[in-house]
Amino acid sequence: MDLGPGRRAAPPRFVLPDVSEKNRDGKRNARERLAVEREKQKAADKRRRALIVGASVICVLGLAAVIGVVAANSGKDKKSGASGPVVSPSGATGKDSLAIPVGKEGAGSTLTVWEDFRCPACQAFEAAYRPTIRELTDSGKLKVEYHLVTLIDGNMGGSGSRKAANAAACAQDAGKFRDYHDVLYENQPKETDDAFADNAKLIELAGKVDGLDTPAFRACVNDGTHDSWVQKSHAAFQAGGFSGTPTVLLGGKNIYEDQSMTPAKLKQMVEEANKG
Template sequence: MSQANRVGKQNARERVLAEKIARQRAERRRKQLTIGGVVVLVVAVAGGVGIAVSAAKHNSTPYAAPAAAVIDPQAKSSKATGIHIGSNDAPVKMNVFEDFRCPVCQEVETAVEPTYRQYVEAGKLQITYHPARVIDSHDNGSGSLNGANAAACAQDQGDFLQLHDLLYANQPNEQTDPWADRSAVLKIADEIPALKSSPGFQSCVTGGTHNGWVQSNADNFNKLGLPGTPTVFIDGQQLSFTQTSADAVLQYFQGQLDAAFKKDGGKAGTPTTLPTAPTSAPSSGASSSGASSSAGAPSSSGAPSSSGSPSGTPTGTSSSTGSTPTSSKS
């Protein structure tokens, strides 16, 4: 064999090996990323790509739970880390571990929120929310903390759900952290007249009154070993959002609710009147991936993850540094 042939075959083998290694590295990157020394798992959520990371760990701050916070058996904590909506006698219980900066949370919320509101108002469903700060650990930020604290401050005023919806409607791009400036969060909250005119709410947000409560949720999130946000349980069973479209997510979610309601006897509890979902919101700071009102249609941008992981996102979902949804029964 001539020298040229040997060199040619060697180069071909090297190219094959290099391509194989590149594929392996891409697969490893798809499944596991390391961000700031923290192992981050990539999970498929509604056909998109989310990143499950440990919730941010910071020095403890004074713990002050918001009004009517509840101890949630699903959270396996003696602290009142949850916020309820819906009647206590509703047969189906859902638990949601979420992050207001998590794009996958926003996409799933957009797909299912109108439906779960109907179930809550009909007395069929009670939801317990646990706002955590997962994205903060990705970029060493504080926007998730500030958003969750503001939601807890709104709970003190009886406006949790309205601000909950507005925060998702105005979710910033995951690659930025404008909510690190609390005035950006207050600007969103100003869309709710009762909060705009409340000195108590304003001082609660600017002073970080419930930061310790949010951090307690983050610490408990890590302790539970949850895969990421959103994590959703219905009657203690974790949901698996692996569908490829928003319609499929909704169909799966509604099927799980209906099955749980039937299993629980099919008898509704006390009806609940929820506040009307906000119809307007400031556009500044909103996600460039086209975040929309939680009652509207999901984004179809398929924006790539800030971590550089592959998007491959079908219509109605987007990739993100967020994590998978979960909900459960108390």
């Protein structure tokens, strides 16, 4: 712009941005973002607490349901006679009358056997040692005290161990324990098959023992007459701290755990004890 001779136009003016105002805006925006984040965090914490409370309620309800199932099952046991009076089989001996004896009372050696009729290892022991044990008991050199256990029922589920043991105790009432004991092992189902839970199956097998399948035996099996006695026997097994079945004790030593044990060695040990 021409202002005339000797006069110059004033230089253009540049306005610098207000730095302090920018800082204030930045701080304000940061506070707003922080406030938003805090609200988000509060909402997240609220949801988390709600989930924890909800999970706690579910756990409590689940526990109550489990307790209810246990109580219901206990009721079923009572109805089945499993929690009824303890009725020992005829001729049972030992502490609390929990042993079923086979053999002569004055025998020089006593073999204590803890067995479960569903136990495959028990069946293997019986198959290997039965002829020798029968020979020694028949000759009066050995007495065997059988204790019945329900270990497989607890491990695999079911009630075949208990029901088979009850049936064996019923056979003891009839004076037929040893023969029926052997029949049960000769016809043992697979460990996962709870076939012995069927009373009809147990009664059918009684037909293999002369004179055992009687109305008295059938009633004893169907009523679970010795169920509580079997449970008491199993409790004694647990209290004894034994590791499994079969547990076979001779002179207080578990000979089943002896890797060098054989039927011939057992026979030798019993005969030597009788000489002494």
